[in-house]
Amino acid sequence: MHELSIAKAIVDSCVGRAEGGRIVRIRVEVGQLAAVLPDSLQFCFEICAQGTAAEGAVLEILETPGLAICEACGESILLTSPFGRCACGGRLKIVAGQELKMKDMEIA
Amino acid sequence: MCATCGCGSTDTTIDGKKVHADATHSHGHEHDHDHGDRHHHDDDHHHHDTDSRTVSLEEDILAKNQLLAERNRGWFAGRDVFALNLMSSPGAGKTSILERTIRDLGEEFPVAVLEGDQATTADAERIRATGAPVVQINTGTGCHLDAHMVAHGVERLDLKQGAVLMIENVGNLVCPALFDLGEGARVIVMSVTEGDDKPLKYPHMFRSGQLLLINKLDLLPHVRFDLAKCIGNAHEINPDLEVLTLSAETGEGMRGWYDWLRARTPQRNAA
Numbered sequence: 095m096h097e098l099s100i101a102k103a104i105v106d107s108c109v110g111r112a113e114g115g116r117i118v119r120i121r122v123e124v125g126q127l128a129a130v131l132p133d134s135l136q137f138c139f140e141i142c143a144q145g146t147a148a149e150g151a152v153l154e155i156l157e158t159p160g161l162a163i164c165e166a167c168g169e170s171i172l173l174t175s176p177f178g179r180c181a182c183g184g185r186l187k188i189v190a191g192q193e194l195k196m197k198d199m200e201i202a
Numbered sequence: 203m204c205a206t207c208g209c210g211s212t213d214t215t216i217d218g219k220k221v222h223a224d225a226t227h228s229h230g231h232e233h234d235h236d237h238g239d240r241h242h243h244d245d246d247h248h249h250h251d252t253d254s255r256t257v258s259l260e261e262d263i264l265a266k267n268q269l270l271a272e273r274n275r276g277w278f279a280g281r282d283v284f285a286l287n288l289m290s291s292p293g294a295g296k297t298s299i300l301e302r303t304i305r306d307l308g309e310e311f312p313v314a315v316l317e318g319d320q321a322t323t324a325d326a327e328r329i330r331a332t333g334a335p336v337v338q339i340n341t342g343t344g345c346h347l348d349a350h351m352v353a354h355g356v357e358r359l360d361l362k363q364g365a366v367l368m369i370e371n372v373g374n375l376v377c378p379a380l381f382d383l384g385e386g387a388r389v390i391v392m393s394v395t396e397g398d399d400k401p402l403k404y405p406h407m408f409r410s411g412q413l414l415l416i417n418k419l420d421l422l423p424h425v426r427f428d429l430a431k432c433i434g435n436a437h438e439i440n441p442d443l444e445v446l447t448l449s450a451e452t453g454e455g456m457r458g459w460y461d462w463l464r465a466r467t468p469q470r471n472a473a
Contacts, residue, residue: 095345096377103263111257118254122263129380129406177405177439185441194380196259 097130100194101138108199109147115201117148127160127176127191151199160191213342214351218323221354267381270349274384277356278367284466285367287347287383289407290391291400292373295417297325298450299391299459300368304332307460311467312365316355318347318372325370335360346377349384366467375404387466390443393418394425398432401439408439415459419449 108120124130132155139153160173166184178186214221262268278285288296297317304313315336317325326338337355339347352369361367369385371378390411392400395418401408408414414436422429433445446462448455 096380099344099346099348099377099381100263103266107261107263107266108259111259115255129376175405176409179438194263196261196263198256198258198260200254200256202254 095134095138097134098138098142100130101135101142104139104153104196105142105146105148107196112147112199112201115147117151117199118202119152119154119200120148121154121156121197121199123156123158123193123195123197125158125160125191125193127173127188128194129176130194132157156197158191158193160188162186162188214344215340215342216351216354216358217326217338218340221351264380264382267349270353271382271384274349274353274356275386277353278384278386281361282364283361283367284365284387284463285369285383285385287369287371287378287385287388288391289371289375289378289388289411290373290393291375291396294373294391294393294396295450296370296373296391297328299415299417299448300370301328301332302450302453302456303368303459303463304329304334306456307463308332308334310464312362314359314361314365314367316347316352316359316367316369318351318370320344320372341372345372345374346381347371347383348381352383364467366463375400375407379404379407379410387412389413389415391415391417392432394422394427394429396427398428399435401432401436405439408436408443411440411443413462414443414445416445416447417450419447419454420452421449 104120104122108117124132124135135155136153143149143151160176162171162173162178163186164171164180164182164184165187167180167182169180169182171178171180171186173188173191176188180186290296300315307313313334315329315334317329317336317338318341319325319338320341323338326336329336337359339351339355341347341351347369369383388411390407392414394416416429416432429447436443436445446455446458448459
């Protein structure tokens, strides 16, 4: 349940920047290879937000797909787990899908 | 308030004491990239608050942990300390490996230990019995160590110049993978009593490490564990992962691990 730490980091950072305003929406980007479960993050976020300026805020999770490039042939490959091999046998370099980022928030 | 991190209380305890339990939250100076304009969202979100404004954040969610990890890394570098983050599932033998390592190498270079567990000081007591300095971090409900806990843990540790710092993470192959502690290397421990498909089941962990220790080699004749297959699986996930097999019980293979450590110990390199 590292999602709890991640949710807490989101709430702490956003509340610290809300300057006393009420946060109504937070947009985060979570890569599909980032080892974070969106459902679990939603659940933890609601708990962490209770009693803060982010209570009741919508957590909008933008999932970004995993993408790798073959180091041998240069082929782009979509990944759903953080490993794999190209059909040519080459090693894969992951270029997207590991994001764990706060985009913006809306304050009322 | 804590000067290291500026944050407030957690349920983490270090050697039984709360980590700045009376602290209030303070987040220092914040840089809001607020454009001051009023945004109306004409998308389909049902919160049409005319006074709402959007604040751009654009930062890694774990940025604060990363920052503290880099601070730890600098702190270690300044003292020629080689810090290792040891991770495994519960019961793989991290503490047993450490006990034997300290007894065998303690004369060669100073070894200190940060013990991470949800509860109890059992592991710290085992390490203390070897004579090495040790601090127990209890994470309470937390399932992993983070850079903040490590920063406070080392404050209480008698860490000598040129020491090897063993940070024994909470037994868990999922959560610790995401949290940089400021370590110089990540060591994953597994044992032959676990499945040889473990690297495939926990790819994030196995991808993040530099060294894999496969422990309990003495039990290999008694269990259905395909060593070659396990190593193959580990390399499928992480082709650069070094693999050593050993038994903390009998001492078999420990030499390879010691040589790996010696090659990375600053004092030895300088000598």
